[in-house]
Amino acid sequence: MTNDIYDAFPGRPDFSAALTDGQLARYEQLGTNLEVVERRIADACAAAGRPRDAVQLVVVTKTYPAEDTALLAALGVTDVAENRDQDAAPKAEQCSRLPLTWHFVGQLQTNKVRSVVSYADLVHSVDRARLVESLSAAVLKSERAPLGCLVQVALDKEAGEGEGRAGVAPEDVLALADRIADTPGLQLAGVMTVAPLVGPLAGDPARAFDRLAEIATAVRAAHPAATMVSAGMSGDLEQAVAAGATHVRVGTAVLGVRSPLG
Numbered sequence: 001m002t003n004d005i006y007d008a009f010p011g012r013p014d015f016s017a018a019l020t021d022g023q024l025a026r027y028e029q030l031g032t033n034l035e036v037v038e039r040r041i042a043d044a045c046a047a048a049g050r051p052r053d054a055v056q057l058v059v060v061t062k063t064y065p066a067e068d069t070a071l072l073a074a075l076g077v078t079d080v081a082e083n084r085d086q087d088a089a090p091k092a093e094q095c096s097r098l099p100l101t102w103h104f105v106g107q108l109q110t111n112k113v114r115s116v117v118s119y120a121d122l123v124h125s126v127d128r129a130r131l132v133e134s135l136s137a138a139v140l141k142s143e144r145a146p147l148g149c150l151v152q153v154a155l156d157k158e159a160g161e162g163e164g165r166a167g168v169a170p171e172d173v174l175a176l177a178d179r180i181a182d183t184p185g186l187q188l189a190g191v192m193t194v195a196p197l198v199g200p201l202a203g204d205p206a207r208a209f210d211r212l213a214e215i216a217t218a219v220r221a222a223h224p225a226a227t228m229v230s231a232g233m234s235g236d237l238e239q240a241v242a243a244g245a246t247h248v249r250v251g252t253a254v255l256g257v258r259s260p261l262g
């Protein structure tokens, strides 16, 4: 029996027996953390009167090693997210045999697009027309399946609030969504946000996610297939689920607190 955790598909019966002591301890810790997060999502769905399967957990593995991603796959995680291509590309390569959907959630420079398109199933952080063109060109060149794209909404740019997080101002979301929908190789999948740290919605994730839900509804009116609403992280997933998020992006609560440089 080889200790190849990169074949760690869920339910493989000999899996935990194949782990080193260190891997086994991490596997158990990740399993415990996942149970807690699963309970939080299930409770939030119940409180909102939504079925549990209306919300997909996406585990944000940034700064953690590929080995953790493999252990998560063995624990049944199906969706993982990364925010820096430099870290994500080698991890995705190592984990390429695992049944995982890869989400890219970080600010994306056009010189990284070719690489990201080689492993990402979805990009949550589409925020400018130039990036749309670049993603399209890379997808068409690679002959891969269409790339799912979400418009990243910067709620702190509401009504000219100015510079803040990455993303487009709410009033510009529909134009960028239309552009994605009209661009070959791309599929408009929905909208994404991070609760704002500045502006009128700062410190009030419930209101921020309600605002995102309004924007998502407007996008869906024009593009019915764009059903993804990506919102909520370790600290505010309950508010996101209450507001209708379909995908929560959870890092710390599953993997632990990242080093400050992450």
Ligand SMILES: *Cc1c(COP(=O)(O)O)cnc(C)c1O
Pocket (backbone or CB within 6 Å): 060, 062, 083, 105, 106, 194, 232, 233, 234, 235, 249, 250, 251, 252, 253
């Ligand atoms: C890191 C990150 C997350 C996860 O944040 P946690 O607070 O660790 O759960 C979610 N979304 C994006 C865009 C991130 O960069």
